[in-house]
Amino acid sequence: MSSEKPHPSRDAESCGACQNHGFCEGRGLAVFKEGSWTSNPVAIQTLGICPALAVTTRLENSLVMGGAMIFVVMGSSFLLSLLRHWTPRRVRLIASVAVIATFVIIIDQFLRAFYWDMSRQLGPYVGLIITNCIVLGRAEAFAMQNKPQLAIIDALAAGIGFTAILAIVGFFRELLGEGTVLGFTVLDPQWYTKNLVMVLAPGAFVVMGFLIAFFNWLQHGNADKS
């Protein structure tokens, strides 16, 4: 997790607002904004690039992958946050991976049961969520030091941040590569020549590059790069 920026606002056990103002009223929003926008897992921290490049050939694939990710990161963060006082330090990584793997296999089985075609299209990438740095990153950096309510908000933020980037990449690749959005024809094949590059890997890199540049520009403007 070396690429992750330090979060000064995220010190241990500071969810004090919960006692007075219901559901983490005080910090919830800040945590959500931080997780999904200010340090967006893909565009800012450049984590989870592999699925962001691999499954984003179509918008629908991106959304399903994002949904699976949200489920896994929320489930594992919640459970690990519940267990945080009992988890011995030296086995915490093994415990995290076991819990994450459990949620990944659960969502994989549900996709196989109720969304067969999509499960075939996503292939190994649902299973590979286990190795996704975002999930383990949220567990290590946040869930293990914070209350379950806040951990869930943080996980949801990371999941939504991830899904949003995948959806943007998927939208452009499907639109330019196949002329469709969610399977509906938008660019008429009579005058639009499908751009195969966008469907293949280079298209993913190009869209991703533009997106990361755009996020950098948005958040840092023209400030010098040092």
Next chain:
Amino acid sequence: MTGNVRDSVYTVCYTLAVGALCATLLTGAAQFTAPYREANQRADEMRNILAVLKVSVDPRTSAGELTRLFDSRVRHESIGSLAVYRRLSASADEGPELVAVKVEGPGLWGPIRGFVSLERDWNTIRSVTFHDHQETPGLGAEISGEAFLRQFQGKRLLDDTGTPGLRIVSSGAAGTWEVDGLSGATITCDRVEDILHDLAGQIREERLWEQRP
């Protein structure tokens, strides 16, 4: 020292507890989804059999309709160790009889399963699918890609002397007994060749080929 022992015992107990918790969640999910997953697998198999038998199926067909279509168009039988699916003709203009045979064998990472449809002579290939495998995505997994499978049409399993003769070559496939392999997937291609040789051997053993010289 006792503190250390107590720590270790605690760690072991904790690990066991987390393991049990994960196992319970997984068992629950697997039990709950099993009937749906199996139904999907059966439907996928039926679709693949119908595809190699050149019976057109609407991709949106429901499971029930698919089963009815399958039962009305395909007859399953066993010849020796071969699982054979015969196409029942619906109309005269559908062309000659076709049979599909289930093939299975080890791949690089896991088993490869598929269907091969053959013309009346039990030798000339009409169509091949490999619907279930765990080969490397982008390399070996291309065995289920259209470009690779298309090549098999019209190729023969057995050569003129009745020996399994179909080969997957690295480049420059020519003639009735050669198919171009996939670069970066030599082992997978070798295994596919073995699977087809096994099929050819079984066909000869069951004397299906000799019946129609």
